[in-house]
Amino acid sequence: MQALVVVAHGSHLNPDSSTPTYRHADTVRETGVFDEVATAFWKEEPSFREVLRTLNSEEVYVVPLFISEGYFTEQVIPRELRLAEFDVDQWDSDGTSASSTTLRATDVDKTVHYCGPAGTHDAMTDVIVRRAESVTGDDEVGEGFGLAVVGHGTERNENSAKAIRYHADRIRESGRFDEVHDLYMDEEPEVDDVSDHFDTDDVVVVPLFIADGYHTQEDIPEDMGLTDDYRTGWDTPTEVDGVNIWYAGAVGTEPLMADVLLERARDAGAAVGTAVEEVREQTRAGAD
């Protein structure tokens, strides 16, 4: 038997924090390729500490629903899952290239395939583009458009900005959008001045966050000038300094995220059959 465990931050205060995690886990569960699909949280239940013992499967694929490699993926999650043999060198990562490592947890008799975060997988680039399609309602969006990929910044973790740059570079190289830039909340280039960074009349802004919350629904919209008061909302698009801003909200809420979880597990050896293709197709239909 094989199980997928999606591990995420969760929140004591914001019930929406876990919503994307549940939704993507449900999508994977419906494909039927895993005998069990579970979720676990740092701030909710089951905790990272107690999720493995709830499973019957001997092979467990753990995928962190986090944007970047860093404190949570390298310290908190392996420690709390009791992956005592974990060493970050096993990932041999340059900051965005962690794939998976196979370990034993000390409290259960299971093989745990501990994967890199969803946010740094190549398929995440497609989710960002899909998010741009969703918010514009245009499957072909790109020509005449700029794309801003927005991150928190490097204040706490340099890998956080690396992940943003990685995907921005890949999208830029694809040539689909006229311009692609990575912007940040806490550092230059700042998201506040989004129109300064683009020559296009339309810019899609995709924050690389897992869930909608304070940053994506209050902070960034106000900083960009979409609204003076987040409580009154904003139009999509909203014209700011002569540029149409298509603000997408947290990329992690995009249904295609389920595909990244599947691909992470597949890369680590999980048998997923045709589920990747199915989910790619099905989430596209859902987005339309």
Added chain:
Amino acid sequence: MTAPAVARLSSAVREEPVACDGLHAEYDDNYQFSIPDADIEESGLSEDEFETLAADHEPYVTNWAYWNEDRADADDAFLRWLEAADETTVPERYESLRAGMSRSWGELRIEVRLDDGARRYEIRHSDDVGEDGLEPHDEPLDARSLVTYDDDGRYRPLKTAPSLPHGWVFADQTGRECVETVEYIYPATVANWYLERQGELDIDHWEPTIGRQSGIYGVVQTWNRGDSHEHVNWVAEACCDDSQCVKRREWQYDEETDLDVPGGDGEFPCREPCSLVIAAARKWTRLEGEQEQAYEFTLTPSEKEQVEEIIDAVADGRADEIREADTSDPANRYRARYLRAKRFDEDGNLSGTATESSE
């Protein structure tokens, strides 16, 4: 109903001896069938004789068939516990099951009954026993969103807080669906309860739990003060009391030092301080870093008691229940507003006494 179970039994017995809840059956050239509780012990049986005898004791056979299904050990133990399978004989149990047998699990009431010979499970809030018109659900996954908010629409960050919402029922589930539903409502409780029954529960006490914290929670390690564990008693009294969580706290200060407050009467154990306790402890670590100082306040005796009553009302979650016009309750809103109007200065200082003595 019986025929398939009997046929399954006779073929299973050919593979290996069967023993389940008082039923014993074996095959060695011919069949042997015994139920000591019913004074039955027959050997040298042909297949027909064996199946006839088995059919005469249908409950034992269907009971074996049910418990012979493929199921995780913890789930099996939980479902057997629901019908007190280790404490009753099969005929007694089947009689009880026809009427329905119930157990409490946190705030849940779980009933198992025999319906056309098959076990069916029903889950509802224990306060909703006997209620009609509950919203019916079939899918275990429905439970996840049902319990996200309490009856007042407030987010429940702790799944085992005694604030389970009312008004729903999972009326007709299989054993597997029942366990799955319970897991969505109270995650990991069955697994930890089972480990405890096996004598294998891995308890992480306060000391090692805060010892492994890092990042913003690392600071909690500085709160410990040598041999004193009084502050952890306060934490457990504040957060882990039965009025706050339906788990039974099994963690203590450390392996040698028990806490002095009760762990509660919950059916299932709490094996380590949870994330809410750690997050609250972080706040208290910071607050408790302050030095105490003497303040002088002028209050009437009733006002002093009123302050105490207000703290009690908030701590016991009673503030919302106090009626608007019930001015006999010291924590009544008008009473509190009057006290504030009278005793706070324009800077919000009680009795005009500044918080910082230098001010």
